[in-house]
Amino acid sequence: MTPGRLVDYTADHVSPDMSFLEMLDVVNEGLVKKGEDTIAFDSDCREGICGMCSLVVDGVPHGPDRGTTVCQLHMRRFRDGQTVTIEPWRAKAFPVIKDLVVDRSAFDRVIAAGGYVSVNCGGAPDGNAIPISRDIAEAAMDSAACIGCGACVAACKNASAHLFMGAKVSQLAVLPQGQIERARRVVHMIRQADAEGFGSCSNEGECEAVCPKEIPISNIARMTREHVRAVLRGTL
Ligand code: SF4
Numbered sequence: 363m364t365p366g367r368l369v370d371y372t373a374d375h376v377s378p379d380m381s382f383l384e385m386l387d388v389v390n391e392g393l394v395k396k397g398e399d400t401i402a403f404d405s406d407c408r409e410g411i412c413g414m415c416s417l418v419v420d421g422v423p424h425g426p427d428r429g430t431t432v433c434q435l436h437m438r439r440f441r442d443g444q445t446v447t448i449e450p451w452r453a454k455a456f457p458v459i460k461d462l463v464v465d466r467s468a469f470d471r472v473i474a475a476g477g478y479v480s481v482n483c484g485g486a487p488d489g490n491a492i493p494i495s496r497d498i499a500e501a502a503m504d505s506a507a508c509i510g511c512g513a514c515v516a517a518c519k520n521a522s523a524h525l526f527m528g529a530k531v532s533q534l535a536v537l538p539q540g541q542i543e544r545a546r547r548v549v550h551m552i553r554q555a556d557a558e559g560f561g562s563c564s565n566e567g568e569c570e571a572v573c574p575k576e577i578p579i580s581n582i583a584r585m586t587r588e589h590v591r592a593v594l595r596g597t598l
């Protein structure tokens with residue numbers, strides 16, 4: 363693997379109304395015109411939904427605006443002429459592929475280890491067949507807001523995936539459909555995260571501070587309770 367380095371680029375013709383990624387598009391258009399290699403970065407929806415964008419802006423995953431993905435960050439947040447440092451997510455479990463693109467398939471493997479339900483949920487009308495109280499539905503929806511971007515890992519000094527896993531475990535642990543794998547889910551997801559090289563949680567709270575969906579660290583507390591419960595029941 364080649365060691366990374368910082369490269370200086372000048373972004374001309376940037377409107378304050380442009381998004382941060384549109385600014386990078388403009389820089390890349392300039393590089394194409396000059397016959398140079400463009401800057402590789404991830405994006406898809408550009409609406410804060412998909413979790414693909416993954417830039418550390420001036421040391422903060424997703425940049426300076428709280429509760430905002432970097433695709434929803436706008437250039438009016440910066441001064442004309444300001445130097446901005448852009449880096450990829452940094453974590454052992456997210457190896458850099460090129461420039462600002464990292465491989466987040468470790469998250470997919472953590473989900474495949476347990477972040478699913480095996481019950482047949484039926485079609486859309488069947489969704490109303492199991493009455494679920496408003497409090498439970500709201501709690502599940504709050505945790506389901508996680509878009510799997512990985513900013514929590516990038517912000518954590520331990521590169522822990524606990525906020526991501528806590529959101530997924532909490533979402534399914536509170537719903538009746540999630541009960542069958544409830545104990546196995548948390549044990550297997552944590553085991554897979556360890557195998558992928560994610561670190562443990564030391565309650566720094568950096569994950570919560572940068573999460574674009576403002577997932578609270580109470581999800582980690584719930585995951586810990588779920589894990590203790592599963593281990594005490596002898597779940598392997
Ligand atoms: S918990 Fe937040 S920061 Fe972590 S993956 Fe989910 S949305 Fe991204």
Ligand code: FES
Nearest residue numbers: 408412413415433
């Ligand atoms: S590109 Fe989809 S959340 Fe940013």
